[in-house]
Amino acid sequence: MTVIEFLDSSPVANIASTLLLCPERVIFVGGDETAAEATIEVLKRLMALRCIDTELSFVRIDGGSHDIANALDALLTECDDAVFDVTGGSETYLLALGILTERYGERIRYHRFDATRGVLTEYVADKHTIRDMPLHLTVEESIILCGGQVESRADTLHLASEGEEAESFLSDCIAMWRKCNENPKLWNSLTSVLAKLNNDDDPSPTRVCASHKLVLPALRNFNLKQAEFVARMKELRELGLISSFFFGDEITFRYKSESVKRCLTVAGQILELATAASLATLRDDAGRPLFCDVAVGVTIDWDSEAGDAFPTYNEIDVMAMRGATPNFISCKNGVLDIDELYKLWAVKTKFGTNESRAILVTQDLSRQGTKASFIRARAEDMGIAIIDEVNRKSADELQSEFKSLWEKITV
Numbered sequence: 001m002t003v004i005e006f007l008d009s010s011p012v013a014n015i016a017s018t019l020l021l022c023p024e025r026v027i028f029v030g031g032d033e034t035a036a037e038a039t040i041e042v043l044k045r046l047m048a049l050r051c052i053d054t055e056l057s058f059v060r061i062d063g064g065s066h067d068i069a070n071a072l073d074a075l076l077t078e079c080d081d082a083v084f085d086v087t088g089g090s091e092t093y094l095l096a097l098g099i100l101t102e103r104y105g106e107r108i109r110y111h112r113f114d115a116t117r118g119v120l121t122e123y124v125a126d127k128h129t130i131r132d133m134p135l136h137l138t139v140e141e142s143i144i145l146c147g148g149q150v151e152s153r154a155d156t157l158h159l160a161s162e163g164e165e166a167e168s169f170l171s172d173c174i175a176m177w178r179k180c181n182e183n184p185k186l187w188n189s190l191t192s193v194l195a196k197l198n199n200d201d202d203p204s205p206t207r208v209c210a211s212h213k214l215v216l217p218a219l220r221n222f223n224l225k226q227a228e229f230v231a232r233m234k235e236l237r238e239l240g241l242i243s244s245f246f247f248g249d250e251i252t253f254r255y256k257s258e259s260v261k262r263c264l265t266v267a268g269q270i271l272e273l274a275t276a277a278s279l280a281t282l283r284d285d286a287g288r289p290l291f292c293d294v295a296v297g298v299t300i301d302w303d304s305e306a307g308d309a310f311p312t313y314n315e316i317d318v319m320a321m322r323g324a325t326p327n328f329i330s331c332k333n334g335v336l337d338i339d340e341l342y343k344l345w346a347v348k349t350k351f352g353t354n355e356s357r358a359i360l361v362t363q364d365l366s367r368q369g370t371k372a373s374f375i376r377a378r379a380e381d382m383g384i385a386i387i388d389e390v391n392r393k394s395a396d397e398l399q400s401e402f403k404s405l406w407e408k409i410t411v
Contacts, residue, residue: 008088016113068096084110136292181391293321
């Protein structure tokens with residue numbers, strides 16, 4: 001099969017046929033050769049990831065609808081198996097296709113892909129057939145599609161260390177999330193102290209052995225009393241998150257796993273994981289996963305060109321793919337700065353679509369007084385949704401609030 005693709009400004013419109021149908025050939029037609037070359041280069045990268053072997057080419061066609069119709073007619077003589085993709089393309093090209101349909105009737109076949117609904121509609125003369133055909137992109141593919149590259153990421157459901165059951169790790173995340181919710185400020189102080197106790201030279205990555213010379217200054221720096229620290233560590237032991245805890249001339253204990261250690265030594269990590277886990281397990285009304293890919297800590301290189309002297313990077317706390325639509329979530333477990341809104345907005349503008357959501361998840365924005373009102377107003381102006389006080393929400397309430405942000409979009 002040969003697909004004649006009307007070149008469009010929408011990246012998804014340009015690549016849907018190739019990734020979904022894997023045709024023998026795709027011929028892009030349009031008047032912008034530079035845009036066509038860029039589209040073909042991106043599509044080749046995506047095809048390589050999916051092991052698709054489709055021949056790509058471009059034919060420049062300009063003029064009015066009759067000129068375009070005649071040029072397309074010439075292509076038809078070379079491609080008996082041609083199918084037109086009208087997902088994209090200007091009104092002039094659609095008029096040209098209408099002219100061809102009047103000339104040849106049922107010989108003209110064309111289709112249109114609806115990324116929002118996940119369906120492909122095929123047309124022959126006055127008949128049409130609708131096929132369920134959702135386009136699911138990974139986080140990496142969605143960034144490549146817009147000319148960037150993912151430098152690093154972590155899978156939400158595969159964050160467990162090698163040999164560690166993912167289900168066990170997610171249960172640990174829930175336990176840590178609940179402890180964090182009891183007192184977010186105390187949790188941040190505890191994780192900050194534990195981070196100071198890390199010893200990268202220790203051959204055992206989960207073992208901790210620290211002297212009072214290291215522990216006591218850390219407690220002072222993060223306003224955590226010794227008795228409170230010991231009490232919190234005992235709670236972690238009771239939850240099975242650490243073991244062999246001893247506080248004497250030195251402090252010793254062992255983390256349950258490297259994954260648990262990451263959560264307990266990186267401020268905000270547990271909020272990111274709780275957010276990602278909530279999205280990864282979210283279902284639509286038919287019981288299907290709402291998102292096809294969810295990642296934590298996504299570092300994006302804005303320009304995939306190698307050797308860039310001044311590369312631009314951004315880290316997004318959580319990315320969630322709804323079909324071919326990327327969504328960007330920032331998680332803040334403490335004081336929020338207005339710059340976070342601009343970073344989130346910039347990434348959505350560069351790598352998102354009209355259906356993409358930018359979401360700010362925070363625990364105590366309402367406590368920031370007049371600053372909170374300013375942040376809310378700016379977020380509304382920038383199209384950023386805010387989910388506040390997540391520490392006071394149950395898992396079901398959090399999922400319900402997330403789901404409401406996509407209720408008007410069905411895939």
